[in-house]
Amino acid sequence: MKEVLYIAPGNQNSKGGIGLCVNNYSKHMSNFKVLVTHRFQSKLMNTLWFPFCIVELLWILIKDRDIKILHIHGASKGSFYRKYILYVFARAFSNKKIIYHIHGGGFRDFYLGSSKFIQRRIRYVINSADLVICLSEKWKHFYTSAFKPKHIKILNNMILPPLNTERKPPGDKFRLFFLGLIGDNKGIFDLIKVIAKNREQFEDKLELVIAGNGEVDRLTNTISKWKMQSIVHFKGWANEEKKEELFRSSDAFILPSYKEGLPLSILEAMSYGLPIISSKVGGIPDLIHKGRNGILVVPGNQRAIKNAIVKLMTNKGLCKNYSQNSTRTVVDFYPDRVLKTLFSIYHELQGNKGLLFEQN
Incomplete structure (x- = not known):
């Protein structure tokens, strides 16, 4: 996985769905690379820290020549604003392929309820990304009808199989x-x-x-x-x-x-x-x-x-x-099925050239 950089909220001990999803990826991939965009519980601390995140992205793009794909995980509101800024810098200072992976259930309302200024930014990201990933057929229909993405794919969220599924004896209630x-x-x-x-x-x-x-x-x-x-x-x-x-x-x-x-x-x-x-x-x-x-x-x-x-x-x-x-x-939704689809998406995006993926 040395050729893919994940851009996502904190994936270690995360309390959010995106962070948990990316954390699940990390447990099944070698050479996993991630730029953490949201690591504190405090909004103020995240705001103060975000400029350093921009600098970190630019430094990674300069020094890490192996990276060919930026896989950005985002949702609505603050998540979109952070990822939009990083997206703009990535487009301006690199020629990497960019995936915009949309999570969360509020994106439709976020888009329709935003000002024209914000709507233009949303359209720019979705329409210019090399690939948009969504979570279901319903969401794919929305994004293809409301926007003009170059390519769009459905990818299931990934969970890890439980180690112990034995149910405890039922109680009185x-x-x-x-x-x-x-x-x-x-x-x-x-x-x-x-x-x-x-x-x-x-x-x-x-x-x-x-x-x-x-x-x-x-x-x-x-x-x-x-x-x-x-x-x-x-x-x-x-x-x-x-x-x-x-x-x-x-x-x-x-x-x-x-x-x-x-x-x-x-x-x-x-x-x-x-x-x-x-x-x-x-x-x-x-x-x-x-x-x-x-x-x-x-x-x-x-x-x-x-x-x-x-x-x-x-x-x-x-x-x-x-x-x-x-x-x-x-x-x-288990790793063997989801990662097979994800790796095929990466290969297709790069024209089946040069990308080597290895699971742990």
Whole structure:
């Protein structure tokens, strides 16, 4: 991998989806090279540090003659602004092939809601990149209809197969697991409201376990306000070891988001054989198929969320069927499949010349 430079958020112990994705790449590639664009939790620290990131990019382009491809991973808002600046410098000071890999579920709204000045910059990046990578057929349709990319490819997000998928013995309550950024966009407050409004139906039968970061104080205050401490339990941020424990001890996974790209949390849940409840947004309908491995709901539809929970909670046979199908479906997102596609993209971009890739 000495001929590819990844430009992405911090990939070591990252709490963001892009960082986790790039970290997964790094574990399966030798000579992995990455320019970290966002390494601090503080916005101020990242802003102060970013000029050094620009200098680092220019220095790498000057000294490292092996690099032939710049693989930029970006999303909307601040992520796009940072990557745009680096993209402009890369175009001005090198002749490398540039891939712009778009993550996140908010890019459409980001583009449509931006000023004409910003929209022109977005169009410039997408239309001038040598290749655009997106996460699903739905996103490919959007980018090809709204922009004029030279080339566009779909690449699945990559997760690592769990080392231990043995499920822990079921408890007295149906354990529903949410993992993600705490905020309105992920639908977590809709979910708590659903459980609170139907407390009599869920009391002593359901346990909602939440892990993540974000609006933590708001979450804990909401749980307290609705007196949900006996049903809803917040576990804080989950590292790899803690995540494994939570996945293995859960009966189903839920992510009722309003916007998504192709969430790693759902893929991870599927790798542990969990039935899924999620929203009909982004690339999620490509993962969750009605009657096969989960239930899709319209974002914000609290009745549908409630019905989906009750359906899984009261039907062990259905859960078992969904579990088996989740395990079979997720193999397309494991390293052997994803890296094969990624390496073929690199070869095609370079006209099948000179690029040598080696997995660890």
